[in-house]
Amino acid sequence: MIQRMKATGVTRLLFAAALSCLLFTSSARAQDQDWFHLETSSGASRLRIAVADFKPQSPTVSTYKQTFDTTLFNDLSSAGLFDIVSKDMIPQSTPGFPAEINLAQWSAAPSSAAMVAFGNINVQGTRLVVSGFLDDAKNLQYPQIFAKQYNEEASDDSARQIAHRFADEIIFRLGGGVAGIAETKIYYVKIIGPNKEIFEMDYDGANQHAITHLGTVSLSPRVSPDNSRIAFSTLGRDGFQLKMYSLLLNRVIAFNSAGGTNLSPAWSPSGQQLAFSSSRTGDPEIWISDPQGNIAHKITSFRGPDVSPTWNPKTGAQIAWISGRSGLPQLYTMDADGSGVQRLTDGGYATSPSWSPNGQFITFAWDRKYGPGAPGGQDIYIMEVASKRWIQLTHDGGRCDFPSWSPDGRHIVYANSPDGKADHTKIMSMLADGTQKKALTGSGADMPNWSWK
Amino acid sequence: MSTYTTTPDEQPDRYGSGLAGAIALHALVAAILIGAAYLTHTHTEHWGENASSVGAIQASMVSAIPLPTKVPPVKDSVLAPDTVSQAPAPPPKEAALPPPKPTDVLIKAKTPDKPITKVAPVPTVAPPKHPQPTPDTPKANSGESATQLPQSISQVKNGTATATVQDRTFGNRYAWYVQQVSRKVAQNWYTQEADPRSSQGKGVTIVFDIESDGTPANIRLETHSGSPTLDTSAMHALQRVDGFGPLPSGNHITVEYTFDYRQQ
Numbered sequence: 001m002i003q004r005m006k007a008t009g010v011t012r013l014l015f016a017a018a019l020s021c022l023l024f025t026s027s028a029r030a031q032d033q034d035w036f037h038l039e040t041s042s043g044a045s046r047l048r049i050a051v052a053d054f055k056p057q058s059p060t061v062s063t064y065k066q067t068f069d070t071t072l073f074n075d076l077s078s079a080g081l082f083d084i085v086s087k088d089m090i091p092q093s094t095p096g097f098p099a100e101i102n103l104a105q106w107s108a109a110p111s112s113a114a115m116v117a118f119g120n121i122n123v124q125g126t127r128l129v130v131s132g133f134l135d136d137a138k139n140l141q142y143p144q145i146f147a148k149q150y151n152e153e154a155s156d157d158s159a160r161q162i163a164h165r166f167a168d169e170i171i172f173r174l175g176g177g178v179a180g181i182a183e184t185k186i187y188y189v190k191i192i193g194p195n196k197e198i199f200e201m202d203y204d205g206a207n208q209h210a211i212t213h214l215g216t217v218s219l220s221p222r223v224s225p226d227n228s229r230i231a232f233s234t235l236g237r238d239g240f241q242l243k244m245y246s247l248l249l250n251r252v253i254a255f256n257s258a259g260g261t262n263l264s265p266a267w268s269p270s271g272q273q274l275a276f277s278s279s280r281t282g283d284p285e286i287w288i289s290d291p292q293g294n295i296a297h298k299i300t301s302f303r304g305p306d307v308s309p310t311w312n313p314k315t316g317a318q319i320a321w322i323s324g325r326s327g328l329p330q331l332y333t334m335d336a337d338g339s340g341v342q343r344l345t346d347g348g349y350a351t352s353p354s355w356s357p358n359g360q361f362i363t364f365a366w367d368r369k370y371g372p373g374a375p376g377g378q379d380i381y382i383m384e385v386a387s388k389r390w391i392q393l394t395h396d397g398g399r400c401d402f403p404s405w406s407p408d409g410r411h412i413v414y415a416n417s418p419d420g421k422a423d424h425t426k427i428m429s430m431l432a433d434g435t436q437k438k439a440l441t442g443s444g445a446d447m448p449n450w451s452w453k
Numbered sequence: 454m455s456t457y458t459t460t461p462d463e464q465p466d467r468y469g470s471g472l473a474g475a476i477a478l479h480a481l482v483a484a485i486l487i488g489a490a491y492l493t494h495t496h497t498e499h500w501g502e503n504a505s506s507v508g509a510i511q512a513s514m515v516s517a518i519p520l521p522t523k524v525p526p527v528k529d530s531v532l533a534p535d536t537v538s539q540a541p542a543p544p545p546k547e548a549a550l551p552p553p554k555p556t557d558v559l560i561k562a563k564t565p566d567k568p569i570t571k572v573a574p575v576p577t578v579a580p581p582k583h584p585q586p587t588p589d590t591p592k593a594n595s596g597e598s599a600t601q602l603p604q605s606i607s608q609v610k611n612g613t614a615t616a617t618v619q620d621r622t623f624g625n626r627y628a629w630y631v632q633q634v635s636r637k638v639a640q641n642w643y644t645q646e647a648d649p650r651s652s653q654g655k656g657v658t659i660v661f662d663i664e665s666d667g668t669p670a671n672i673r674l675e676t677h678s679g680s681p682t683l684d685t686s687a688m689h690a691l692q693r694v695d696g697f698g699p700l701p702s703g704n705h706i707t708v709e710y711t712f713d714y715r716q717q
Contacts, residue, residue: 047636115629136629145629145701174629176637177667177698358695 047174050085050106050113050137051076054130055096057122064128064159065121071160072117074204075167075182078438080410080431081175085111096120098133098144107137114138115145117170121159128154132166134173145173160206171408178408185451186404186413187211187221187230191423191444198232198245203406203429203450205440212245212252220264224271225452229253229291231265231274242276242293256293260284266309267291268336269316269452275299275309277321286321288336299338305329308352311336313452314359320344320385322351322364331364333385344388349378354404354412356432360384363393363403363412363432380414382432393434404450405432413440413448422446605635612715614639619707627701631708634663634697638710641693646686649716655680656713657687665704667696675709687712 051073056065077084089110095101095118106116119132130150135143148169152158161183168180181203190199190210198221201208212218217235224231230245242262244255260279267274271291278287281298284305289296300306304325312318320333326343331350334341344362349370353362362385367378380403383390394400398418405412412432416439417425425446430437605616605628616635618624624631657678662670672691678684690712700706 045636047632114632139625139628142626142628173698174633175698176633176694177696 046083047081047115048083048085048113049076049115049117049170049174050090050111051087052090052101052116052118053087053094054118054132055094055120057096057120061121061123061128064123064154064156067156067159068121068130068163071163071204072167075164075180076117076170078204078411078436079167079171079175079180080436081171085113094118097131098135098147101135103135103137103140103143115170115174117166119166123154126154128152128158128162130159130162130166132169134170157207160202164202175408178410179453181406181408181411181450184407184453185223185227186427186440186448187223187451188415188427188441188448189219189221189446191425191446196446198230199445201440203411205427208441211247214252218243220447221449222265222267223247223449223451224267224291225269226271227451227453231255231267231276231291233263233265233276242274244291244293254292256289256296258293258296264308266311266319267452268311269313273336275311275319275321277305277307277309286319286338299334299336301338310353310355310362312355312359313357320353320355320362322353328370331362331366331383333362344383344385351378352402356382356405357407357409360386361432363405365401365403365414380412380434391434393430393432394437397437400428402447404448406450407453411450413450415446415448605632612644612713614642615711615713617709617711619709620703623703623706630697630701634708635710637694637697638690642690642712643686644714646689647683647714648680649714652678652680652683652714653716654714655683656711657684658709658711659687659691660707660709661691662705662707663697663700665700667698667700669694669697670705678712678714680714683712683714 051069053069054065056062073084073087076082090113091102091105091111093100093102093105097120101116101118103116106113114137116135116137117132118135119130122129128151131147132150133147134145136145137143146169148166150162150165152162164182167182171180171182172178184203186201186203188199188201189196190208194217195215196217196219197210197214198212198218199208200211211221211230212232214234219233219235219240221230221232223229228246228248230247232243232245233240234243238257238259240261240263241257242255242265244253245251246253258278258280260281261284262276262278262280263284265274265276273288274291274293275286275288277284278296279285280287283303284307285298285302286300286306286309287296287298299319300321300323302323302325304323306321306323306325307329309319309321312320317336318333319336320331322329323332324330328347328349329351330347331344331353332341333344345364345366348366348368350364350366353364355362361382363380363382365378366381367374367376369376378399378401379392379394379397380400381390381392393412394414394416397416399420400414400416403412403414406429410432411429413427413429415425416428424443426439426443427441427445427448428437428439606613614635616631616638618631655678656676657674657680658676659672660675661672664670669691672688674684674688678687687710691710
């Protein structure tokens with residue numbers, strides 16, 4: 001009995017270690033090639049789009065224009081939807097208005113664009129005025145798809161915001177009705193000396209700034225579906241307790257705390273419920289409460305830790321979480337009342353699941369061959385919930401953890417530590433098929449969470 | 454070889470005392486039965502032997518018995534009318550016709566075949582060629598003669614996917630939307646769901662509406678391919694799509710979508 005309790009304690013310690021990101025090192029090991037192919041696209045051709053440099057209407061606009069052009073190009077190329085024409089291949093002319101564009105020139109080789117985004121940028125007094133157009137280069141009779149005008153306070157930041165908005169508009173029209181993510185935010189943990197604070201940045205890594213200044217260790221930020229609050233876990237006098245931060249009031253607001261270690265909050269898609277892991281009754285179990293921390297009730301009841309819940313964002317009726325009831329932590333799903341428990345992973349060491357917005361997939365970090373001397377390392381995987389088929393998205397890039405799905409379901413943000421050291425962890429984003437990996441932050445950033453919209 | 458030794462019945466029969474004992478026992482049992490019958494016998498009355506009214510019932514005649522009063526019949530009773538409907542009369546018997554006489558039927562006498570006389574073929578005069586009148590509306594203008602070309606074709610891994618919008622002006626004006634629909638469905642068509650052997654070279658056509666908010670509705674199989682797995686894979690492709698984005702104009706369009714399976 002004592003031995004068993006000891007073993008549970010050790011497992012719990014391992015969990016705490018994993019969750020607080022005090023990760024032990026894992027050497028780079030031979031990659032495991034045994035994985036199934038789960039096809040997300042049957043090779044349908046991508047839309048080829050050309051982005052013209054916007055035409056400056058006044059000489060003072062050049063710095064904004066530079067920001068705008070770069071941001072728009074990056075937004076469209078990272079959307080995962082388009083085959084974007086390189087700037088070297090587009091025609092030399094800079095059309096500013098629909099009357100000035102010669103679409104035949106754009107649809108011909110070498111640019112061979114199907115769509116052209118162009119427009120003009122101007123500073124009128126203190127306002128930055130941008131007119132953007134999207135034309136169908138193959139439809140000479142009715143070329144225009146839409147035209148938009150944006151009018152903001154003239155600043156570098158608003159030039160970037162306008163570019164994001166224009167890019168989102170293009171992605172929404174051409175991407176099949178899924179809203180773009182150029183205006184979404186990513187919340188994450190920044191390691192500042194011994195402390196960890198909650199930070200916020202744009203989806204492309206720009207505009208990084210602190211949200212909390214608590215001077216302690218704060219973990220696992222989770223933003224509410226309406227972008228009004230952030231729930232996170234903070235180390236205080238009573239151990240790890242959940243806290244709630246209002247992004248509207250810019251301060252910590254009340255959240256009912258209880259004893260034990262409280263970790264990994266997760267918002268239900270309605271925003272009316274919060275699932276989290278709490279050890280207030282001794283064993284870490286999944287609890288559900290309202291956003292004020294009241295009417296908490298336990299929905300798991302098994303020996304062994306239960307942590308990292310995540311809701312099915314499509315239905316709000318299911319929760320995926322990590323349970324150690326059978327030894328090493330595994331990925332499970334259950335209904336939101338705790339019934340219908342299903343195990344998804346068949347072994348290894350699985351952590352930090354995130355459910356895709358369409359409810360079809362779960363991404364999670366998995367060390368498939370866990371143990372001393374085992375091949376492979378901790379990598380990001382996607383599993384199709386219905387069929388339990390999975391693919392591996394990261395290979396040989398060092399330790400990867402904390403994947404979080406973007407609201408358009410086409411991107412995943414995750415934390416990566418190339419050498420396994422906790423303070424070398426940086427935040428990366430990639431397309432959900434594992435391509436276009438790029439770093440969003442420098443080292444010292446961890447536990448990203450993509451906002452819901 | 455084994456030897457059998459027969460054991461002769463050496464002892465003489467001694468049944469004299471046994472026989473005497475058996476007779477004595479039988480006699481004793483018979484004596485007990487008779488004695489018991491005599492001792493336990495009591496005289497009881499036989500049924501009906503000494504009764505006061507022997508074998509008769511008294512009956513007195515009355516003028517009336519309290520029968521239930523007769524209820525007048527319900528006239529409008531549908532289920533069981535009291536008026537008895539008249540049974541239909543049997544059909545009148547048809548008067549039997551007298552059998553036909555053998556002379557009634559006329560039999561043609563055989564006549565010998567006429568010899569065929571050969572007639573020289575008369576050359577028929579070709580009718581004069583009239584100029585055919587042209588119809589008022591050429592079919593090409595009304596769109597009846599030619600099959601409509603698909604407005605969007607996208608190449609996928611195992612075959613092609615073509616989309617046609619029934620509303621022509623929409624298809625011309627918003628070609629980008631039709632292409633977008635085509636691309637989105639093609640992306641959601643997992644060709645490995647179709648059995649390659651039975652689906653090879655076949656095509657299935659699915660017709661669906663797109664509502665103004667971009668959601669597909671009324672998804673229905675228009676033409677079966679003959680391969681059930683291909684039909685299902687095409688239906689699944691549509692069912693995976695949550696929306697195509699709001700329509701640029703109008704409140705709905707109808708799309709005809711053909712999935713052609715071709716293994717490369």
